[in-house]
Amino acid sequence: MADLTSDFLGISSPNxxxxxxxxxxxxxxxxxxxxxxxxxxVVWKTLGSEGPPVxxxxxxxxxxxxxxxxxxxxxxxxxxxxxxxxxTNLEEIARVKADxxxxxxxxxxxxxxxxxxxxxxxxxxxxxxxxxxxxxxGCPHGMSERGMGAAVGQVPEYIEMVxxxxxxxxxxxxxxxxxxxxxxxxxxxxxxxxxxxxxxxLINTINSxxxxxxxxxxxxxxxxxxGSHGGxxxxxxxxxxxxxxxxxxxxxxxxxxxxxxxxxxTNWRDAAEFMSLGCGNVQVCTAAMTYGFKIVEEMxxxxxxxxxxxxxxxxxxxxxxxxxxxxxxxxxxxxxxAKAKIDQDECIKCGRCYAVCEDTSHQAISMGEGRVFExxxxxxxxxxxxxxxxxxxxCISMVEMAAGSIDPRTGKVVQDDYANWTTHPNNPGAVxxx
Amino acid sequence: xxxxxxxxxxxxxxxxxxxxxxxxxxxxxAHAPHEASVAADRCxxxxxxxxxxxxxxxxxxxxFLRQIQSGQPESAARTIFDQNILGGMCARxxxxxxxxxxxxxxxTAEGKPVEIGRLQRYATDALMATGQHPxxxxxxxxKTVVVVxxxxxxxxxxxxxxxxxxxxxxxxxxxxSGGLNEFGIAAYKATNDFARLEVEWxxxxxxxxxxxxxxxxxxxxxxxxxxxxxxxxxxxxxxxxNSLHAEGVDLNGVHHAVDFIEGVRQSDDLNELPIxxxxxxxxxxxxxxxxxxxxxxxxxxxxxxxxxxxxxAMGASRFEQDLATSxxxxxxxxxxxxxxxxxxxxxxxxxxxxxxxxGKLVATGETVRVSADQVFMAIGQTLDGAPPxxxxxxxxxAVTGAGRTSMSGIWAGGDCASGGDDLTVTAVAEGRDAAMxxxxxxxx
Ligand SMILES: Cc1cc2nc3c(=O)[nH]c(=O)nc-3n(C[C@H](O)[C@H](O)[C@H](O)COP(=O)(O)OP(=O)(O)OC[C@H]3O[C@@H](n4cnc5c(N)ncnc54)[C@H](O)[C@@H]3O)c2cc1C
Ligand SMILES: Cc1cc2nc3c(=O)[nH]c(=O)nc-3n(C[C@H](O)[C@H](O)[C@H](O)COP(=O)(O)O)c2cc1C
Ligand code: SF4
Numbered sequence: 001m002a003d004l005t006s007d008f009l010g011i012s013s014p015n016x017x018x019x020x021x022x023x024x025x026x027x028x029x030x031x032x033x034x035x036x037x038x039x040x041x042v043v044w045k046t047l048g049s050e051g052p053p054v055x056x057x058x059x060x061x062x063x064x065x066x067x068x069x070x071x072x073x074x075x076x077x078x079x080x081x082x083x084x085x086x087x088t089n090l091e092e093i094a095r096v097k098a099d100x101x102x103x104x105x106x107x108x109x110x111x112x113x114x115x116x117x118x119x120x121x122x123x124x125x126x127x128x129x130x131x132x133x134x135x136x137x138g139c140p141h142g143m144s145e146r147g148m149g150a151a152v153g154q155v156p157e158y159i160e161m162v163x164x165x166x167x168x169x170x171x172x173x174x175x176x177x178x179x180x181x182x183x184x185x186x187x188x189x190x191x192x193x194x195x196x197x198x199x200x201x202l203i204n205t206i207n208s209x210x211x212x213x214x215x216x217x218x219x220x221x222x223x224x225x226x227g228s229h230g231g232x233x234x235x236x237x238x239x240x241x242x243x244x245x246x247x248x249x250x251x252x253x254x255x256x257x258x259x260x261x262x263x264x265x266t267n268w269r270d271a272a273e274f275m276s277l278g279c280g281n282v283q284v285c286t287a288a289m290t291y292g293f294k295i296v297e298e299m300x301x302x303x304x305x306x307x308x309x310x311x312x313x314x315x316x317x318x319x320x321x322x323x324x325x326x327x328x329x330x331x332x333x334x335x336x337x338a339k340a341k342i343d344q345d346e347c348i349k350c351g352r353c354y355a356v357c358e359d360t361s362h363q364a365i366s367m368g369e370g371r372v373f374e375x376x377x378x379x380x381x382x383x384x385x386x387x388x389x390x391x392x393x394x395c396i397s398m399v400e401m402a403a404g405s406i407d408p409r410t411g412k413v414v415q416d417d418y419a420n421w422t423t424h425p426n427n428p429g430a431v432x433x434x
Numbered sequence: 435x436x437x438x439x440x441x442x443x444x445x446x447x448x449x450x451x452x453x454x455x456x457x458x459x460x461x462x463x464a465h466a467p468h469e470a471s472v473a474a475d476r477c478x479x480x481x482x483x484x485x486x487x488x489x490x491x492x493x494x495x496x497x498f499l500r501q502i503q504s505g506q507p508e509s510a511a512r513t514i515f516d517q518n519i520l521g522g523m524c525a526r527x528x529x530x531x532x533x534x535x536x537x538x539x540x541x542t543a544e545g546k547p548v549e550i551g552r553l554q555r556y557a558t559d560a561l562m563a564t565g566q567h568p569x570x571x572x573x574x575x576x577k578t579v580v581v582v583x584x585x586x587x588x589x590x591x592x593x594x595x596x597x598x599x600x601x602x603x604x605x606x607x608x609x610x611s612g613g614l615n616e617f618g619i620a621a622y623k624a625t626n627d628f629a630r631l632e633v634e635w636x637x638x639x640x641x642x643x644x645x646x647x648x649x650x651x652x653x654x655x656x657x658x659x660x661x662x663x664x665x666x667x668x669x670x671x672x673x674x675x676n677s678l679h680a681e682g683v684d685l686n687g688v689h690h691a692v693d694f695i696e697g698v699r700q701s702d703d704l705n706e707l708p709i710x711x712x713x714x715x716x717x718x719x720x721x722x723x724x725x726x727x728x729x730x731x732x733x734x735x736x737x738x739x740x741x742x743x744x745x746x747a748m749g750a751s752r753f754e755q756d757l758a759t760s761x762x763x764x765x766x767x768x769x770x771x772x773x774x775x776x777x778x779x780x781x782x783x784x785x786x787x788x789x790x791x792x793g794k795l796v797a798t799g800e801t802v803r804v805s806a807d808q809v810f811m812a813i814g815q816t817l818d819g820a821p822p823x824x825x826x827x828x829x830x831x832a833v834t835g836a837g838r839t840s841m842s843g844i845w846a847g848g849d850c851a852s853g854g855d856d857l858t859v860t861a862v863a864e865g866r867d868a869a870m871x872x873x874x875x876x877x878x
Contacts, residue, residue: 068475070468348539351481371484391478392543 002307003314004300006040008280009173009198009258011131013040013104016315017271017299020262020283021046021108021134021177024293026082028092032099037293038300041104043201043283046081046136047089049111049121054080054142060221063210065236074236075286076210078221078228080142081110086121094128106175110136110148113158115165122169132173135162137188138204140181140231150204153179156191163195175260178202178244180237185244186251193257200248201260201283203241205231234286238264242277246326249278255323267295268302275315276322330421337407337414338382338398340364340375346395347373353386353396361385377408439711439735443779443807444687446708448733454704457731461622461757462526462552470556474502476548480539485550488537490855490863491518495534495550502557511561512568514554519593519866520586522562522632523615524859525555526623529720531753533859562631567638572599577876580605580663582650585613586858587669587848589636590865591872596641598873603663604642607649613671613848615858617696620724622731649819656821660843665872668831668839668846669865672856674818678716678811682774691715691725691812698728710808713737714783716771717812719749725810726763737763738804740785742770742795772801774809782806817850827852837868845872 006016018041026045065074097105107130111117137153144151152158166174176192180203211220219227241263261279266287349371357365364379387396403416437445477499485495501510514521530551538547577600581588584606592602615629659666675690709732715722718741730737745767769785783806787798825832825840830852837845847864854860
């Protein structure tokens with residue numbers, strides 16, 4: 001049986017599934033129940049400085065995007081950091097950690113961008129016995145208007161500076177949580193590394209307006225007739241998060257920087273995908289907020305079964321395995337030629353492939369007598385659109401053409417060697433192939 | 435309860451009022467809004483969708499499903515009514531399992547078609563509930579068309595003509611309009627007086643005058659119509675019934691199924707309706723199934739459909755057959771009636787076994803007797819009262835194209851006209867198409 005034990009920055013947890021800093025980790029009651037349910041660790045809901053805590057709105061703070069049957073695909077929130085006193089949180093953290101020594105507890109922090117503020121809070125966090133800290137440089141709403149959260153995360157110099165202070169005044173692992181609301185995520189990651197961060201975690205939520213109430217002419221969630229942008233998360237953000245993770249994992253400047261993956265992770269497969277792209281562990285928020293803590297059981301059993309099937313003994317065995325295969329477009333093999341193939345036995349004759357290829361692609365599907373849909377190899381560029389819109393799994397597949405055969409579209413012989421854009425004759429900047 | 439289920443003879447009150455109410459409640463209740471959007475979302479929005487081709491009125495089904503899914507059942511309803519003004523009734527009575535839903539690719543894929551019929555009901559109910567009629571009439575054309583028979587074909591024709599700006603006069607023999615929607619269709623398919631309400635809603639277009647209790651033939655003749663009006667459309671349905679040629683059919687307790695069904699549809703109090711303990715229905719079509727199911731729902735203990743061919747040859751769809759058997763009706767196939775037996779009133783029926791030899795039905799010589807204090811004959815309706823001047827073909831008014839009869843200026847459609855499937859929806863399609871053709875001839 002696969003061993004799910006995770007060691008992230010020397011912090012061990014019985015599995016790689018942590019709850020991200022958010023309402024599920026807001027207080028002792030929740031975190032104890034999360035641990036009882038089986039979560040490997042938590043990143044405690046972000047703490048602010050000593051003094052009167054922040055206040056949240058008293059109206060709706062979430063908005064949602066749904067798929068079929070109200071399946072929640074995306075969640076948007078305008079919640080701030082913890083609105084409970086610092087002291088209360090610290091006491092609770094200490095108590096829970098003492099009772100669950102085998103679970104990871106990371107304390108998320110967001111205090112003003114001044115050295116003294118960090119110098120004040122870090123020793124107190126240290127006293128709780130928590131395993132590390134995560135710097136919340138990501139919150140995109142509310143806190144950023146006060147010069148914290150994403151306002152810091154969008155300026156690499158600030159990230160580096162604050163991270164350095166934290167490494168100076170705190171002796172356990174420091175994780176820097178990145179905001180996706182930035183053009184090139186590699187820059188803040190490099191800054192975190194330069195500041196001495198032990199790891200980065202990403203993504204925090206994405207600036208968003210989920211919907212507009214067309215009667216009120218106001219964004220939702222609506223507070224007394226007004227709405228404000230919020231942070232988007234949940235299954236819809238997973239592709240964006242994974243790309244950012246991969247960018248950092250394959251950047252030579254940060255390829256040795258551990259990553260905690262966050263963003264839309266909903267089941268074991270999502271987690272395995274993030275980990276294959278270089279994440280040492282993963283964090284989950286929306287899935288727990290949608291289905292409750294119990295989902296971790298499926299995540300553990302799923303990951304374990306998959307690892308057994310693949311022959312991975314430890315989670316570290318597959319972390320980063322997909323990274324070498326993430327490349328730039330210009331290195332993709334232009335000699336690889338495929339054609340769509342429709343399995344007539346599987347086909348239910350809906351004609352979606354025909355509609356999309358005819359209207360929006362390459363007019364490479366014919367519609368014959370009796371609604372028989374067939375690919376016209378002379379036209380097919382193997383774009384995959386038909387595969388993507390076909391409602392029947394495995395009905396249309398992409399079949400690679402054997403080297404030596406002739407591509408009926410171009411009339412050229414399919415080559416078995418590798419050739420990419422960098423050497424292509426149409427590329428004005430092509431370098432001569434060796 | 436006056437009588438139990440076991441009391442012999444034809445008596446009322448076999449079931450409690452509650453049981454009767456439950457039995458005659460809606461067969462396919464409407465979707466709730468969330469249910470509807472989930473069900474509509476299952477549509478794949480097929481290219482040149484096969485369901486549209488399978489619908490005799492060619493409703494743009496993928497479009498109306500998408501309109502439901504995106505939260506506007508009212509625009510979905512307009513899409514439906516554009517093609518089929520009786521889309522509300524069709525949603526309730528169409529054998530969708532042999533029409534649109536049979537063609538649905540999700541039927542092919544997983545045996546679970548999109549619930550087109552129920553969703554059509556959801557949309558049409560939503561628009562009709564607004565109390566508004568969605569069409570306005572074109573400028574008056576000065577032409578007047580007469581329609582004979584206010585069933586689905588006649589109503590669809592009249593509505594389309596009215597929309598196009600013509601005046602329409604409808605002669606209807608009965609005191610109520612709607613044709614078999616009102617008198618024939620199973621009660622549990624069109625609950626809450628839907629047939630009447632739908633006619634009222636349809637007439638809101640204006641320009642249609644229905645003269646009830648006005649029968650062609652006895653009250654008016656063909657030349658009257660030709661002289662008075664610019665065009666004539668016959669939609670008189672099949673008013674006659676076939677009778678059984680067997681001994682004892684004149685005994686008490688032997689009825690035409692359509693009369694029984696009409697009695698049920700028009701009854702003010704189903705608890706007062708008498709029904710036999712042992713009921714035998716002769717026939718294999720929709721009428722046979724409806725009569726059998728209704729007998730069962732009224733409390734008959736044993737109901738048997740006796741059909742002379744194999745079950746797969748039955749006119750009633752598989753779904754309808756299953757509906758009957760699920761209500762406890764027994765279907766006997768390959769039996770034909772020999773004689774009804776009893777002293778003054780039917781007591782039992784003797785059936786002879788048949789088999790098919792080279793496509794021909796032959797008696798095997800074996801017989802069986804089934805208790806029958808009531809026998810319903812459902813062996814087909816026939817054309818009755820068509821003007822003799824028109825050419826008749828295989829028992830129906832011969833038509834070509836969009837309902838043109840052998841005489842110019844006279845059209846026919848629905849059950850009384852040749853071709854078509856004797857369904858509500860085909861009657862609507864034929865009425866609509868004839869209206870378009872009449873319009874072209876009158877204006878074009
Ligand atoms: C018991 C039964 C159940 C059925 N169930 C279904 C079902 O579930 N689904 C389905 O799709 N179809 C069903 N059908 C078939 C469907 O009802 C018919 O196909 C449809 O009603 C035909 O419409 P129509 O307008 O041609 O004729 P009809 O509905 O028969 O209307 C004809 C009208 O003309 C009137 N009329 C007749 N003669 C004259 C005259 N001389 N002068 C003036 N008016 C006259 C009649 O009174 C009647 O109102 C059923 C039929 C029966 C009998
Ligand atoms: C209601 C809510 C509150 C959140 N609060 C915090 C927070 O205080 N600190 C933080 O670092 N991230 C916060 N997040 C972001 C999550 O930790 C996480 O990064 C993000 O939701 C993406 O993961 P997911 O797709 O699994 O939800 C919050 C998210 C939600 C939905
Ligand atoms: S792969 Fe693209 S081009 Fe080829 S048939 Fe499919 S949709 Fe058309």
